[in-house]
Amino acid sequence: MSRYILALDEGTTSCRSILYNEKAETVASSQSEFTQYFPEPSWVEHDANEIWEKQLQTIRTVIRESGIEVSQIAAIGITNQRETTVVWDSTTGEPVSRAIVWQCRRTAPICEGLKQIEGFSDYIHENTGLLIDAYFSGTKIKWILDHVGGARELADAGRLMFGTIDSWLIYKLSGGRSHVSDYSNASRTMIYNIKELKWDEYACRTLGIPMSMLPTVVASSGVCAHTDESLFGISVPIAGIAGDQQAALFGQGCFEAGQAKNTYGTGCFLLMNTGEKRVRSSHGLITTVAWGINGTVEYALEGSVFIGGAIVQWLRDQLGIISHASESYEIATGVPNSAGVYVVPAFSGLGAPYWDMYAQGIICGLTRGANKAHIVRAALESIAFQSMELLDAIEEDSGILLKELMVDGGASRNDFLMQFQSDILLHPVNRPVDTESTALGAAMLAGLGIGIFPDREHLKSIRKTDRVFSPNTNETKRTERIEGWKHAVKMCMSHR
Secondary structure, X not given: OOOEEEEEEEOOOEEEEEEEXXXXXXXXXEEEEOOOEOOOOOOOEEOHHHHHHHHHHHHHHHHHHHOOOHHHEEEEEEEEOOOOXXXXXXXXXXXXXXXXXXXXXXXXXXXXXXXXXXXXXXXXHHHHOOOOOOOOHHHHHHHHHHHOOOHHHHHHOOOEEEEOHHHHHHHHHOOOOOOEEEHHHHOOOOOEEOOOOEEOHHHHHHHOOOHHHOOEEEOOEEEEEEOOHHHHOOOOEEEEEEEHHHHHHHHOOOOOOOOEEEEEOOOEEEEEEEEOOOOOOOOOOEEEEEEEEOOEEEEEEXXXXXXXXXXXXXXXXXXXXXOOOOHHHHHHOOOOOOOOOEEEOOEOEEOOOOOEOOXXXXXXXXXXXXXXXXXXXXXXXXXXXHHHHHHHHHHHHHOOOOOOEEEEOHHHHOHHHHHHHHHHHOOOEEEEOOOOHHHHHHHHHHHHHHOOOXXXXXXXXXXXXXXXXXXXXXXXXXXXXXXXXHHHHHHHOOOO
């Protein structure tokens, strides 16, 4: 009987379930979008129960449409939007509020207060690998405890649980029996010590977070929980967990120090594997756990673009100048250049290397001759410019000059964007046949965890290249464009 791996890919805007066979080939998939809540400017929320219901719906759809028996599912792998924070009551199993999404900036004032504590910023950077920023989970937990009625009392009574979305899904899948997270997700909370590999008591105490709320941290590959029999009729092992970007790094086969990938999703996330060595950044990058497998933890350097592919969604939904995301390619290539127009999509502030929580998006360089094609082209170019700044910082911190950049994610299918990325980086850009590396990485971790895949050498053969984009640009023109971009970024920064 054939065996399959079910990958659950819970993203920022949708839930997906993808069924893979023993060759890591896609057999069936299902996707369902869920509601985005914006109750106040710079606030972003999700309904954790809706996420669970939509994820379960896609699982059942995949099983039904593939025609397989549940007993043929050898393991489940989970990958998820990171940092998004769910706090729920362990007695009722119900969230005490909507989930606070990684993009949400409501905790910026809390971060400013933490930065005033002598030595705390250095402590966080040294021990968690992160910077004090509203992006991460720690201050989101604190906000919920401080602002949701009765939450602090429930937490003090030991009734509240915290989890990133992986923890929440596993809790629901296991019928409330398992409260776990893996190394990669724990390392995104700002309260996990990546040196000692445990929750950091000082960070938790400073943020007023009871440690009883925190999940048990487990390996990224290996059986860590089982589904409740009431869901599918039998119990299925959960054998792989990784935050979406670490899963993509794994799915791209970046198993060796110095290999890097960039995922073009809602945001853009560029990670370089640094092996068992933690590299501390001097350019505002994050030192994060890549994964923990077979008792060994490996690390990565990461830079984050908060608004990547989401800029195309913004063009469609807020400006209404495109009807479908696929139109952006035709419109952008309909003009020879962006005519001096720059779009800086700092809708959620700026991440690395600037880390300006208060920056706001702008469109600049407009003239009477500028039209919607120039704005669309400049919007796509903004994704590449932001990624360029991340790679520059990573190369300087690591001392490694990349040979090529592996790419994935929905926006990586845009040939214009990928060619412009190669031109602006002066590096080849390698796009795989399967651009859904995030889900593939979760499946690979799960398959490795139960022995369907014997080792990483075997996994390397899974990735197949679709196209390599090579630099093809005039150096003077490239320099001018980069200078124009940097000037535009300065214009949008808060200068506080």
